[in-house]
Amino acid sequence: MIEIKDLHKKFGKNEVLKGIDLSIGEGGIFSILGPNGSGKTTLIKSILGMVIPDSGEILINGKSLKNDFKYRDKIDYLPQIANFPGNLKVNELIAMIKDLRAGKATNDEELIDLFKLQPFLNKRLVNLSGGTKQKVNLVLTFMFDSPLVILDEPTSGLDPISHLRLKNLIFAEKAKGKTILVTSHILSFVEEISDEIVFILEGKIYFKGTIPELKSKTEQLDFEHAIASILSASYA
Amino acid sequence: MLKILKYSFYDLMRSRWSYVYFLFYLLLGVVLLFLNNDLSKAVITLMNVIIILVPLIGTIFGVMYYYNSREFTELLLAQPVKRSSIFLGQYFGVATSLAMSLIIGLGLPFVFYGIFNSSAIWDFTLLLITGGFLTFIFTALAFVIALSNENRIKGFGYAILLWLFMAVIYDGIFLMSLLYFEDYPLDKFSLVATMLNPVDLSRVLILLKLDISALLGYTGAVFQKFFGTSFGLILSFVMLVVWVVVPTFFIWRIAKRKDF
Numbered sequence: 001m002i003e004i005k006d007l008h009k010k011f012g013k014n015e016v017l018k019g020i021d022l023s024i025g026e027g028g029i030f031s032i033l034g035p036n037g038s039g040k041t042t043l044i045k046s047i048l049g050m051v052i053p054d055s056g057e058i059l060i061n062g063k064s065l066k067n068d069f070k071y072r073d074k075i076d077y078l079p080q081i082a083n084f085p086g087n088l089k090v091n092e093l094i095a096m097i098k099d100l101r102a103g104k105a106t107n108d109e110e111l112i113d114l115f116k117l118q119p120f121l122n123k124r125l126v127n128l129s130g131g132t133k134q135k136v137n138l139v140l141t142f143m144f145d146s147p148l149v150i151l152d153e154p155t156s157g158l159d160p161i162s163h164l165r166l167k168n169l170i171f172a173e174k175a176k177g178k179t180i181l182v183t184s185h186i187l188s189f190v191e192e193i194s195d196e197i198v199f200i201l202e203g204k205i206y207f208k209g210t211i212p213e214l215k216s217k218t219e220q221l222d223f224e225h226a227i228a229s230i231l232s233a234s235y236a
Numbered sequence: 237m238l239k240i241l242k243y244s245f246y247d248l249m250r251s252r253w254s255y256v257y258f259l260f261y262l263l264l265g266v267v268l269l270f271l272n273n274d275l276s277k278a279v280i281t282l283m284n285v286i287i288i289l290v291p292l293i294g295t296i297f298g299v300m301y302y303y304n305s306r307e308f309t310e311l312l313l314a315q316p317v318k319r320s321s322i323f324l325g326q327y328f329g330v331a332t333s334l335a336m337s338l339i340i341g342l343g344l345p346f347v348f349y350g351i352f353n354s355s356a357i358w359d360f361t362l363l364l365i366t367g368g369f370l371t372f373i374f375t376a377l378a379f380v381i382a383l384s385n386e387n388r389i390k391g392f393g394y395a396i397l398l399w400l401f402m403a404v405i406y407d408g409i410f411l412m413s414l415l416y417f418e419d420y421p422l423d424k425f426s427l428v429a430t431m432l433n434p435v436d437l438s439r440v441l442i443l444l445k446l447d448i449s450a451l452l453g454y455t456g457a458v459f460q461k462f463f464g465t466s467f468g469l470i471l472s473f474v475m476l477v478v479w480v481v482v483p484t485f486f487i488w489r490i491a492k493r494k495d496f
Contacts, residue, residue, distance in 0.1 A: 011495070048314050049313070050313045050314065051495040051496065052493060069317065069319065070316050072315060072316040073316035079310055079314065081307060084307065085247045087250040087251055088243075088247060088250075096243050097315065099239060100239060100312075100316075101315060101316060
């Protein structure tokens with residue numbers, strides 16, 4: 001589904017991606033892990049066309065992303081920080097995003113129901129708490145039925161019950177045969193949902209495979225220690 | 237692009253600042269009319285205010301809007317929308333709403349005062365048109381500055397400097413050079429120098445229309461001879477359009493390559 005070839009990106013003197021080669025198949029949940037500043041978000045943003053790579057190529061379903069914008073119609077993206085134009089009301093924002101992707105089927109009402117957002121629909125976005133904004137963000141992401149879903153820190157600010165609902169939602173989407181990319185620092189969440197792990201270290205893919213493979217590679221019994229051992233090895 | 241424009245405009249129409257700006261012009265219009273009791277004089281005073289204030293507000297508002305809507309922009313960037321339409325849509329949204337505040341805010345008191353029955357209607361229309369142009373020009377310049385500067389403080393700083401240069405410093409340099417080179421024929425030079433600054437260009441356009449060019453002495457005569465003709469008028473408007481188009485082109489170009 002996604003094919004990344006020798007991707008490089010520099011921000012000024014800071015070389016963030018140093019030759020990423022990655023191939024992500026169709027269907028399943030892929031977690032992108034790595035320490036702060038390892039290039040997770042840059043990689044995701046390159047896929048979305050928000051960051052323009054210095055060299056290398058990204059193909060989605062065999063088509064290069066260069067100078068294309070329509071492919072984003074097939075991607076649902078949850079950004080890391082949920083901030084919206086403050087003067088809009090929640091239902092206006094939802095209507096607006098629908099309008100921008102006109103002609104696609106949506107299940108926003110179901111999602112509003114799921115995250116109990118009805119009381120907030122007529123409120124302005126400035127007046128919402130961080131967690132509620134994140135829920136609105138989730139509705140905006142999941143209301144379209146796109147084959148590729150990209151979630152950047154989806155759990156931030158969510159209360160335990162919403163967290164649980166989000167997990168169920170992700171599993172339901174996976175059951176539809178979608179490809180889901182997730183970044184998160186909450187390892188228990190990652191361990192629970194992921195089919196495969198992509199570990200990025202200093203701008204390169206350090207590991208790609210399943211969690212049992214990671215455990216055997218690092219000779220650790222649990223996931224947290226496996227990650228920690230990679231990190232401490234890299235810091236040493 | 238039209239969709240983005242619609243939503244940016246909609247967002248701004250609800251913002252407090254649009255109303256403050258609108259009310260300010262409304263108040264200015266009312267106060268000037270009732271203190272002056274003379275339409276032509278009110279138009280002259282308004283011109284002095286507009287020439288300085290409209291670029292300032294356009295610059296500040298443009299920079300502020302861009303930085304404040306950054307996250308919104310990121311949201312839009314992940315949608316199947318063309319990059320250039322996002323930024324051009326936002327730019328036209330901001331500039332249109334500012335121009336509307338200006339035109340309605342000033343227009344209302346003058347309409348009630350009876351501008352339609354007065355000979356000053358053309359002067360007033362010209363005033364509003366140049367005010368509109370200045371809004372579009374300076375908002376575009378502000379967007380260019382904001383797009384090229386990640387750092388807000390720097391962006392604001394450059395924007396204010398730009399305004400200061402166009403509104404104040406440019407005239408100073410212009411005047412100094414006129415004094416310094418007074419032994420040479422300066423007709424062409426001063427015409428070109430006026431054309432190159434939208435603020436000066438607007439001022440001269442309005443002043444000449446108001447038939448007070450006699451006050452400007454010899455320069456006034458030269459200017460009248462040039463700007464007074466339809467060729468001069470058309471050329472001035474072409475220059476104002478160029479001043480809108482060039483920065484808009486830069487918005488398009490910078491936006492195409494920028495990382496978010």
